[in-house]
Each structure stands twice: as structure tokens, then as C-alpha cells.
Amino acid sequence: MDEVQKILDDIRALRVQGARNVALAALKAVKIVAERSSDADLVDNVKNVVLELARTRPTEPAMRDALTYVLRHLSSKEELLKAIDRYEDEIREAEEKIADYGARRVPDGGVVITHCHSTTVVRVLTRAKEVGKEFRVVVTETRPKYQGKITARELLEAGIPVTYIVDSAAYLFMRDADLYITGADAITSDGYVVNKIGTALMALAAKRFDVPYCVAASTLKYDPVTAAGFEEPIEERDPSEVVDPSELPGAEIRNPAFDVTPPDLVDGIISEIGVYAPQIFPAMVAQQKGVSDLEEVIALFELVRQK
Numbered sequence: 345m346d347e348v349q350k351i352l353d354d355i356r357a358l359r360v361q362g363a364r365n366v367a368l369a370a371l372k373a374v375k376i377v378a379e380r381s382s383d384a385d386l387v388d389n390v391k392n393v394v395l396e397l398a399r400t401r402p403t404e405p406a407m408r409d410a411l412t413y414v415l416r417h418l419s420s421k422e423e424l425l426k427a428i429d430r431y432e433d434e435i436r437e438a439e440e441k442i443a444d445y446g447a448r449r450v451p452d453g454g455v456v457i458t459h460c461h462s463t464t465v466v467r468v469l470t471r472a473k474e475v476g477k478e479f480r481v482v483v484t485e486t487r488p489k490y491q492g493k494i495t496a497r498e499l500l501e502a503g504i505p506v507t508y509i510v511d512s513a514a515y516l517f518m519r520d521a522d523l524y525i526t527g528a529d530a531i532t533s534d535g536y537v538v539n540k541i542g543t544a545l546m547a548l549a550a551k552r553f554d555v556p557y558c559v560a561a562s563t564l565k566y567d568p569v570t571a572a573g574f575e576e577p578i579e580e581r582d583p584s585e586v587v588d589p590s591e592l593p594g595a596e597i598r599n600p601a602f603d604v605t606p607p608d609l610v611d612g613i614i615s616e617i618g619v620y621a622p623q624i625f626p627a628m629v630a631q632q633k634g635v636s637d638l639e640e641v642i643a644l645f646e647l648v649r650q651k
């Protein structure tokens with residue numbers, strides 16, 4: 345199969361998952377297309393793949409940011425490839441800072457609970473381990489696609505003790521946790537956190553037991569289109585991921601990929617610009633990054649919505 349087609353398929357099928365990995369895979373696809381293009385057909389080829397990539401997963405502002413950035417650097421193949429390298433370096437630098445800030449929040453001798461698989465969260469936890477903290481991580485399996493298995497494997501590889509549970513055991517295990525931490529796919533202009541389905545239910549449980557809930561997410565997860573009055577779209581996936589529809593003839597089967605946690609259930613967003621309450625995080629991001637590129641981001645978002 346063609347390498348670019350494979351990346352598109354892998355993103356759609358969640359063989360590549362997690363917002364950060366999706367954004368990096370999208371950039372890889374753009375690079376391949378750029379390398380194959382002549383300067384004459386670069387713009388058309390890249391624009392086509394950008395749109396196809398942006399449509400693979402609608403709830404991914406980090407990927408949209410990366411792709412908008414690509415569209416801004418199309419003057420030549422050389423400039424584009426250099427720009428992508430710079431962007432990837434920035435993503436990695438941001439991750440290092442988040443790992444440092446986040447590791448300070450991990451309770452030494454305590455229990456952390458997480459949901460789904462977030463590379464950002466795994467980095468935070470492995471950094472905490474590197475600086476000498478001892479803790480156990482309770483990992484939910486994350487139905488229907490079991491991303492919890494990826495988290496559990498990565499933590500075990502780093503020497504971090506793991507307790508693996510079904511999603512519906514989260515309330516029971518939350519009671520003894522000292523920190524609930526997840527990643528984010530999107531953070532809206534009013535501080536709502538969009539993450540894997542089930543995240544909000546666990547945030548409610550955390551509130552019930554006074555367990556702090558922190559979200560480890562780079563500023564790329566902030567979705568500027570929400571500041572312009574657009575709603576963050578929530579991806580609805582194929583029902584057959586949940587159950588074979590032939591087993592339940594007549595039933596409506598729903599498979600939303602994400603849910604939305606209100607800011608009053610979130611204690612802090614751990615980002616590369618520091619740790620902020622969700623209510624002020626969007627303002628801090630806007631202050632650091634400016635809002636000049638908003639029109640370009642909206643243009644790509646609108647194309648994605650026209651699907």
C-alpha cells in the first residue's frame with residue numbers, strides 16, 4: 345500500500361492514536377508528499393493531502409494547527425521541509441517542559457489514575473519516575489479500542505507499577521487515588537476539556553473523592569475556533585467498534601470517541617507555558633501565541649466541516 349495512504353488509514357483506524365501522535369503522523373504524510381512533488385505541483389499536492397488528513401479525525405485541533413502551519417510554508421519544497429522539522433522540534437521541546445512541570449504534581453508514594461493513552465501523560469509519569477518518585481498507576485482499559493493497554497505497556501516498560509482495570513471500576517479505584525491525570529484532544533475557549541469518552545465520568549468521581557484532576561496538554565490542544573464561536577466537533581465512530589450490530593438487531597448503537605469535561609471539574613492544565621486553571625488557560629495561550637493566525641485555522645476547519 346502507498347505510504348501516505350497507509351498513514352491516512354492508520355489514523356482513521358486508531359493504529360496511530362492520541363492527538364500528538366496523530367499530528368506527527370500527519371506531518372510525516374505531508375513530508376512524503378512534498379518530497380515526491382516538484383516545485384510546480386507542490387502546492388496542489390500538499391493542499392489535497394492536508395484536507396484528507398484534516399478530515400480523518402474531526403476533534404483534533406493539534407493536527408489542524410500543524411496542517412495550517414504547513415499551508416503557511418508552501419513557498420518551496422525546501423522551505424516546507426525545514427519548517428516541518430522546526431515544528432516537530434517545538435512539539436518535542438514542549439513535551440519536555442510539560443514532563444518537568446507534570447512530574448512535580450505526581451505524588452511520591454501515592455496512586456495515580458489515568459484513562460486512555462496519552463503520550464503526554466506517559467511522559468509526565470516516566471519523568472516522575474526518572475526523578476526518583478515511587479508510585480502506582482491505575483489504568484482503565486478504555487473501551488471500545490483498549491488504548492489503556494498501550495498506556496499499561498509503556499508504563500511497565502518504564503518500571504512503573506500498573507493496576508489495570510475495566511472502565512466501570514474507575515469509581516471504586518478513584519477513592520484511593522491521589523491524582524487523576526489525562527491528556528486532552530481539545531481545550532475550548534471557555535476551558536472545557538475534550539478527551540476520550542469516559543474522561544468526564546471519571547472527573548466527576550474524582551470530584552466526589554476530592555482527588556485533584558490535572559490535564560497534561562500542550563497549548564496546541566487549545567482550539568482557537570471555539571473562541572470564534574464554533575463548537576468543537578465530537579467524532580462519532582463506527583458502531584461496530586462497540587458491538588457487532590447483528591447481535592442487537594433494532595438497537596441504536598452509539599460510539600462517540602470523546603466527551604467534554606467542564607472546567608469546574610478540572611484543577612489544572614499542565615502545559616509548556618506552565619500549570620493553569622482551565623478558566624484562565626485559554627487567555628494565557630492567546631497571550632503567548634497571539635491571535636493573528638485565527639482566520640487561516642478557521643478556513644481549514646470550515647473545509648473539514650463541509651465533508
Ligand code: RUB
Nearest residue numbers: 361362363364462463464527528540
Ligand atoms: C486519545 C486520547 C488522548 C489525547 C491526548 O484518543 O483521548 O488522551 O489524544 O493524547 P484516541 P496525547 O485514542 O481516540 O486518539 O497526549 O498523546 O496528545
